[in-house]
Every structure is written in structure tokens, then in C-alpha cells.
Amino acid sequence: MSVSKDKIKIEGLTGDAAIAHALRQADLDVLSAYPITPQTIIVEDYQKFAADGEVNAAVIPVESEHSAMSACVGASAVGARVATASASAGLALMWEILYCAASMRMPIVFTVANRALSAPINIHNDHSDGMGMRDSGFIQLYCQSSQEAYDTTLMAFKLAEHHDVLLPVMVGIDGFIVSHNVERVEMLPDDAAKKFVGVRTPVQPLDPKNPITMGPLALTDYYFEFKEQQDRAMQQVIKVYKEVEAEFEKLTGRKYGIFETYKTNDADIIFLAMSSMGGTAKVVADVLREKGEKVGVIRLKMFRPFPTKELAKAIGNAKAVAVFEKAMSFGAATNPLALEVKTALYGTKSRPIIANFVVGLGGRDVPPMTFVEGFEKTKEYLKKGEAPLYETLGVRK
């Protein structure tokens, strides 16, 4: 059932503010967080809602991010709907508990304004924090806009709490580029949003009347089985995400997919990027197309689980893929996104050339011309028949 237009509220909201509204409408039981730029507005706004009596959640201010995620795990274990937010160094301090949250199958929604890691201290955007946690067992969804941040935060609860999944979800937006960017956001009426998200039904909550132990010691005897189950849950995510999004689309008319394809059908060269860069890539593809270049774009939204088969199919017979990413895996064969893309394409017949451009570290602007530069280089690599494993663009060398 779609919501009638006159009930939709249109507001100018930053990505952070849009997420705060989604958290307000998701009817949380507990929010526990520690402030860090550029995520702070999410929690500040949410605390305003709490102070004004607009939400019923217990807001637990803690002394560190390690404690924030720990409080979330505890609250989620008793069956509560739980969210937190962080970025950069704060996310890094959660490290140990991120693995606990995923392994204990706690459906926590973790909104992140992606930011560079120290040193040197840098408050601006890149994906080092998100890529650092990529093996923790969290589902990862990266958003392009404030609207998508709002929509995805609402969907994240349904995905996380689905009984075939029961995994925590990271919802990422680009720090400052989206977190502090006022955009047009359509919001559902509170009751429609609340109804969409529904009420969490915990499978096996902590309950003093029926005591159980969670996350206990498992050594050589059972630890591996826990991991096996965790992996199996991950395998369900794409299917459940599609169901959740189909329901959301009925309500709002909006959908994003596990990735978005743009003019890829006949494309020789495909730009592949995540978050706000995916938007810029589409604009560049439009301009290059007018000059007769067959360029398309894949904006990847879901990084974990990585949609290997689906992506290989979408890339199809393209001759080259130019991967633009905002993280470096020091000493690796190439960088996190390109590594996954290469793996996805290794078993395909066409095996396109893959160029990997590391851009925008520490918030360095990634203007359209950076994509044009990457495009020109990729064209050269196509001629040569090979590309370097990776290179950096937009940096003094």
C-alpha cells in the first residue's frame, strides 16, 4: 500500500539529520553512543527527540565507543531494538565488540558517517573505517544521498531482525559530503514508517525466568560451528534484502538494489564506485556518452555480503571496469573494492580488464574530472591489454 503524496513530508535535511529521523520513526528501545565527527548530529538530533518526549528509547551515553557497542549488544540480547552511530577512530575502538555483535547474532543498526583513520588526524571522508570492519560479520550498506540514508536506515532494521538473517547492519554515508549536506528528503508519516519497520520478535532473548548463556566459551569443540552458522546467515542476506526493499518500494516508490546499474547494457567501460562517488560517476558517464563513449556505471550499495554472482552478471561483456575507491589496503595485491571485483570476475569467460583508482583519501575532493582522468587511463589500458594492479589519482606525487 503506497502512502498518499499529501502525507509525505518534504524537508531539507543533512544525511545525519535524515538518519536521526529514521531512527526516531523506527521506535528504538535503546540507543547508546559516544560522539564523534561527522556522525555527531545523528545522536544529537536523536537526543533532542528523546528530551522532547518524541521517542521512548533509553538513550545511554557512555564513556567510549567500546562501551557503546557493548551496551548495544547487551540491550539487543534481551530483545530490544537497538541502534548506535560512529565513525573513524570511534569505530576502530569498537573493533573487538563488532565481532561479538555479529557472532552473537545481534541485529543492531549501526549508522556510520564514513571518515578517514588517523594519523594524521583527519575529520573528512574516506572508507578506511568501513573497509577496516569488513570482515567483522556486519552487513554493510553504503548510501549515495540523504534520502537513501533515511530509506536505508529504516530498511536496515527489517533486514537485521529478519529471522533468516539476525546480523548487525552498518549503514554508511560519506562524512561531510552527505552527512553535512542539506538535501531534499521525503519522509514517511510516522505511523507508516513504524508499521513498515514493525516490532522486533527476538528468537532467543536473555530472560531471568528462562536463563541462558550467550557468547560463552567455545573452544576446539564448537567455535567453528558458530562461524559456520554465521556464514550461512550471511548467505541469506541478499534474498531478504530484496524482499525488504520490494516492500519498501510498494510504500514509497523508491528502490536502490544491492547495486545500481546505469547505462551498463552496451557499455565498454564501466565505472564502479560506492556512496556519493557513484552519483558523480553517473554524471560523468552522461557527458562521455554524448561524446560517443560507451560508458556505464555500477554504484555498489551492498559491500557485505558482496554480491559476487549478481555483479559478474551485471558487468557482463564490458571490456573494462574502472574501480574507484576511497581506501587502501597497504601491502595488498590491490585495494578492498577492486579485490572483490576481481574475485567476482575471475571465473567469468569475458574477464574484463580491471583498473583500480584510489581517490579521495582524507576527504580530498573527487570532482568529475578525476573520473574523466580514470576513463582516459582505462582506455589506454584496454589498448595495451593490461592495467596496473592499482594507482592513486588526485594526489601530489
Add this chain to the structure above:
Amino acid sequence: MAMDFARGITEFRWHGRGGQGVVTSNQMLGKAALAEGNYIQAFPEFGPERTGAPVRAFLRISKAPIQVYAQVYHPDVVVCIDPTLLEVVNPTEGLKPEGTLVLNTSNEPKAIRDKFGFKGGKVVTVDASTIAMEVMGRAFYNMPTMAAAVSATGIVSVDTVIEEVLNRYPGKVGALNKTAIERAVQEAKIG
């Protein structure tokens, strides 16, 4: 090869100093454009938050959803709300030849054209500092400078801007800003 990555989008760049309300007036104009049915992006160039340091902010306004996420390099409109910045930054940098330059200054448009060698488009001057001091008794000159930009470009109606300002600042502050905005619209010089 010239490429236009901002088709159908009107792009603004603001100059001011930390604490002068660059971010606020940028958002206010963005929200007015939103209220008139547009898509917007209003974002500042964040650095260490230091009062008095030069800051910039950017605004995109479009009838269609905006996909590009990068700073504005070739603005259609540049607004400089601090007269002392004209000795530090060149506000015409990257400004489209047919673009509009809006300055808070007591100088005439011609003097500004001569100073920066800007021959095309429009130059709009308004003595927003004096207006702010006379109307509000304080150096809140972001709104009157913005008002001059609004009236010279017609990007949104002045009434919509006033409505947004009154929403954001109910009571006396809003009323005084309204007066300052109306006076700036009257006094702005285009040349």
C-alpha cells in the same frame, strides 16, 4: 575539451569568515529553493572551526535530482558576505563569464569590475554591513547580502526567503532580518 557536469543546475559559491553565518544563509537559500519545488545540495567546506578564518560554502539548485557530489568549481553565482575578504580571495575565480558576482561592499559595481577585471555577467553590490548595523544594531550581514543575491538572480522569490527566515528565527530576530532583507533588495546596485 570543455565538459559541463552541471547541466540544469544553478551553482553558488559563498565566501565569508567563520562565525558570519555563511553556512546558515547558504542553507536558508537552499531551503527556500526546496520550498519552491527544487532539488538542492547545500554544504560547507569544513575545516577546523575557527572564528574569523575564511570559509566557503556551496549550493546547487535544480529541477531534477542532483547526482554530482563534489565541490563547485565553476559557479553561476558567487556571494561574498565579508568586505575584508576581497583583499584575501579572488571571488571571480572559476566564476562563469556570464555569472553573477554579489558582494557586501560600499563600492559601486564598476569599481569591483575594475578591481577584479570581471567583464561579463552581472556585478551586484550592497552595503549589507551598514544595513545590518542600522537595522539590527549588530554585524549580521549575511541575510542582507543573500537578499541582494536573491533579487539579482531571481533564483527564488524574496518572499519565500523571508518565510524561511521567519520560520528559522521566530519573533524579533526574524522581523529585523526581514526588514534588513527588504532594505537590501531596495538598495542593491547592479552593474
